Amino acid sequence: MKMSRKKIAILVAGLLIVAGIVVQAVWRPFAHRKATDTGEIVLDIHHPDAVIDSEALSRLPRDMLRVPLLHDVLTQDFVDYYESANTRLSAEGALRRLAFEHQLDWREELVRRVFDEPAHVLLWRSPDGRLGYWIMSMRRNGLARLLQGLGNVAASDAQLSQLAKLSGDVPVYALKLAAGRTLLFAAKDDRLVVLSAPGVLLDEKGGLLSERADAVSDMLSSGRDDAARAYHLDAPGDAPKGHRLVVSANYLSFGYQAFFSGIDALRFDFSSDGNPTANWRTTALIEPGKLPQQWNSADLWRVLPANPAACTSLPADWKEASALLGKVADGSDSAAAIGDHLTGPAAVCWYAKSTLVAPVFVARVKTQDAASIAALKGALGKTFGDVIGAYEAKAAKADGNDSDYRRLPVTTREKGADVTVWQRAVSARSGTALSSKASFASQLSAERYFPVTLALAHGYVIFSPDARLVDDTLAVLDKRYPALADTLAPQRLPRTILTLKPSAAAALIEREAGAALPADQEAVFRNASRTHLVPKLRALARYPSVSLTLPQNLPDSTGWVPVEWWFDRAKGDESSDSAATQAPADQPGTEGD
Known part of the structure; x- marks a missing residue:
């Protein structure tokens, strides 16, 4: 027709x-977004x-x-x-x-x-x-x-x-x-x-x-x-x-490419070719010349505490990261110089005991000589005091000057010859600590606060808005707390770039969703969360821990390399993090034998 x-x-x-x-x-x-046609x-x-x-x-x-x-x-x-x-x-x-x-x-x-x-x-x-x-x-x-x-x-x-x-x-x-x-x-x-x-x-x-x-x-x-x-x-x-x-x-990375230097893109391919069991494959576009120390993360996993909800290694470009920190610190030379003292990749981890907004960051120090450590300590202390903190209406006035931008003081502790810890309390509704339990509660402006903490210890820089995570990391360095490396296969430590424990991640997300939706203020959304989100989180929690690794040998020039997925099969209790015999799964969702 x-x-x-x-x-x-x-x-x-x-x-x-x-x-x-x-x-x-x-x-x-x-x-959802509001679409416009102008311009x-x-x-x-x-x-x-x-x-x-x-x-x-x-x-x-x-x-x-x-x-x-x-x-x-x-x-x-x-x-x-x-x-x-x-x-x-x-x-x-x-x-x-x-x-x-x-x-x-x-x-x-x-x-x-x-x-x-x-x-x-x-x-x-x-x-x-x-x-x-x-x-x-x-x-x-x-x-x-x-x-x-x-x-x-x-x-x-x-x-x-x-x-x-x-x-x-x-x-x-x-x-x-x-x-x-x-x-x-x-x-x-x-x-x-x-x-x-x-x-x-x-x-x-x-x-x-x-x-x-x-x-x-x-x-x-x-x-x-x-x-x-x-x-x-x-x-x-x-x-x-x-x-x-x-x-x-x-x-x-939301534009923070400086913390992902050397990795340009992720790629997911699916080709069934008539095979009903076919699945997805993951690859990463790598620029080997920009990867710090060939993205070897073994030292970081040996320092971070065990049982994270999620951890990832960041192939940071410390020069670019320092420039970014310098801008945040209003052009401070001390802030811009911090990256000169750091090397290799960094790592960031979230733990179920804390919150989504308070992970812990760890980076390695380049040299261990006394002069370099002293210079780095000075730069860290000054930058921490300049950048961390917000206006505290109830904080004590400095020298009786009403015009001062009032913040709580920075406390500095020396824990032996090789450990320095800086800390400042910052009032925040979503803070990880209760203000009522603090000795300085009368100076805080909210019911909760962040005990923001920075440490320089045994050749590592450690930072978190939650002091407990820094303390746990210091305990790992002192051999008083198990390390994340103890739960990963030793032969894959250098090339592991991400590890996830679904049960801990699900518990963290469920608790955070509940905190963000108070029953007396968000009854409708809270009920929707219980009906739709919680069952899916419980389904997620049943999965074993998973790690992603790159090949042992990376190419000499820019190219795509396979990302392998490894699923742990813990012995005994499902919540155990002990490493078990693992086999690779070159696609997500397929457990190794």
């Missing part, structure tokens, strides 16, 4: 609506924050649930979420209206065809931190040819309009879904490119941004872009097999 131009336009509009829903549903489905959007068109290549976007959420841990934690709700998302519901309403008004019966076929098509998606972070901006490129298998003659319809349609033309007189159309929500799209031959917002391609005056326009033109002509070069990937073919997800380390 021959379709009229108007029906063709409506069909294409529906396709674009559904395509937009797919991306929003696949990535961060539980996040150029800031992004690097040559280096997206994430890349998705999928044989069929409709299968991506379900294939993610092949990871047993994700299957138990996310359950079927994750797959079905897009059915009840606001964007999905409003789009379905629009599709029903179009179908009713124009006697069209293509809704289910439309959804199936769009969701089952191969897609290449580039994503960038939006101001709220989520991956809210995207460009999706698809081969429409001849369907895009239906766009011929669309210009006549766009000239008289309130919802559909032509905004610009790319090179070769390729028109760019805007489809307005709702107030503040507009998709752009362009088609050439059998290729279709969809953009999440006008600002991805247009400036404030509606003109084409030349660099981005060239990139979109290349996508339409060849299906290629710069993402493959940026992430050292093989360019995706027209029909990718399975799924490939790439996320930059800069995005995952």
Whole structure:
């Protein structure tokens, strides 16, 4: 049956609506943002924050649930979420209206065809931190040819309009879904490119941004872009097999790339090839030249206390980190010089006895000679006094000067020749200690406070907002407390980059959720947490401890290296952390034998 131009336009509009829903549903489905169409959007068109290549976007959420841990934690709700998302519901309403008004019966076929098509998606972070901006490129298998003659319809349609033309007189159309929500799209031959917002391609005056326009033109002509070069990937073919997800380390670290020097991105690949037991594989994009001491973390695991909820090694760039600390300390030379005394990776760990906002950080000191230690001690003490602390309305006035920025004093303790500890109490609602139990309770401004603590001990710098974690780490150094290394396989210590104990992590998250949702203030959300969150945390808690490791030998140049997942099978009690015989699992969720 021959379709009229108007029906063709409506069909294409529906396709674009559904395509937009797919991306929003696949990535961060539980996040929301207020979308706006005004102004150029800031992004690097040559280096997206994430890349998705999928044989069929409709299968991506379900294939993610092949990871047993994700299957138990996310359950079927994750797959079905897009059915009840606001964007999905409003789009379905629009599709029903179009179908009713124009006697069209293509809704289910439309959804199936769009969701089952191969897609290449580039994503960038939006101001709220989520991956809210995207460009999706698809081969429409001849369907895009239906766009011929669309210009006549766009000239008289309130919802559909032509905004610009790319090179070769390729028109760019805007489809307005709702107030503040507009998709752009362009088609050439059998290729279709969809953009999440006008600002991805247009400036404030509606003109084409030349660099981005060239990139979109290349996508339409060849299906290629710069993402493959940026992430050292093989360019995706027209029909990718399975799924490939790439996320930059800069995005995952919230921009603190200085603490992740040498690791550029994480990659997750899924290719079933008809194998029902196939699963995901994890790799990391490594720059060996930037890795401190080849990312050997063995010394850190020997210092950190046992039984963490989670620990990760950070291949820190101490020069960049020092510059960042110097800015925080208003250009202090002492702060900027601290990084000169540190070496190797750092580590950060969370423990169930503390809170999510109070992990412990550990880093190694470069040299142990007396002069260097004295210089570092002076820099640490000054920087700690300058940076740590907040205004305390009830704190004692310094020398009777009313204009002083009042903070509680820094206490300094020398625990032997090699151990110095600095501490300052900071009032905070989410603090880890009760103010009523402190000897200086009358000077605190809240019911709780952080005993923020810094230590220089036996060649290590230790810091935490919770003094208990620093004390435990000092006890490990003094051989009075078991170390994390005692629970990990010795042969894998140097290359272990992350370790997680699900039972401890679940207990920590459950307690934190309860504290954030007081029964007398957040009864509705607290009940929702008990109904939906707690059962999933209990499911998570049943999993054994897991560690991630890199290969023993890293490449000489930048490239992708496999990340191995190791699941402990403790002997005896499930809560035991004693190391057991482990076997590698090159994908998450598969226990070693």
